[in-house]
Amino acid sequence: NAGVTQTPKFQVLKTGQSMTLQCAQDMNHNSMYWYRQDPGMGLRLIYYSASEGTTDKGEVPNGYNVSRLNKREFSLRLESAAPSQTSVYFCASIARVGYYGYTFGSGTRLTVV
C-alpha cells in the first residue's frame, strides 16, 4: 500500500549511542517532516524538508540531524543519544500544505537508557 514507511518500529539505545531513523514515502510528495510526540505535548516539529535538496530546523532540532537523500527518503540521525530523546518519532509527508493532510508513518518508539 502507498504511504510512509518508517524503520525501525522500536529501538532501545544506551546514552551516547548513535542511530539513524529511516523514512520513505512513495506518493511523490515534495515535503517531508520529522516530529516527536511526548505525553501532553502534542507533536513537535524537529526538522523538515520543504522540497528535495532543502532542510530546515523546526521547533526542537537540538541533538538531531537530517538528510533528504532523494525525493522519497528523509532520515533522522541522533549522534549521541540522551534520555531526553526518549519519545515516539513520526515521519510525515505532504503534497501541499493547507489543502491536503499529512500522511504519517506508524512511528518509531525510541527509549534511551
Place this chain on the structure above:
Amino acid sequence: TQLLEQSPQFLSIQEGENLTVYCNSSSVFSSLQWYRQEPGEGPVLLVTVVTGGEVKKLKRLTFQFGDARKDSSLHITAAQPGDTGLYLCAGANTGTASKLTFGTGTRLQVTL
C-alpha cells in the same frame, strides 16, 4: 511561536453521549485540520477547513472553523466506542513554508 491549545485534555464518556472538543489560538491560520490517532499508529486526517465560519460534516462529526480563523471545534453526536482515540488539531499558515502547528491533543474514551 504559534500555539494551539485544545480542551479538554481528557474526556471519558459513555456510548450515545455528545461531546465538543475545542482548539484555540491567538494566531490566525489560513486553514485548520483535524486528525485522529489510535494507539501505535500515526495520526490520520479527518478534515481540512479553510474558510472562516466554515462548517463541515463527516457522518456524526461536525467541524467548525471560527469566523476569525483563530479557533475551531469538533462536535461528535452519539459517540461510539470506535470514536476512541487522540484528536489533534493542526493549523497551517502559508507564510511559514510548509509547516503545520499541532495542538496539544484531546484524548477521548468512549465506553459501552
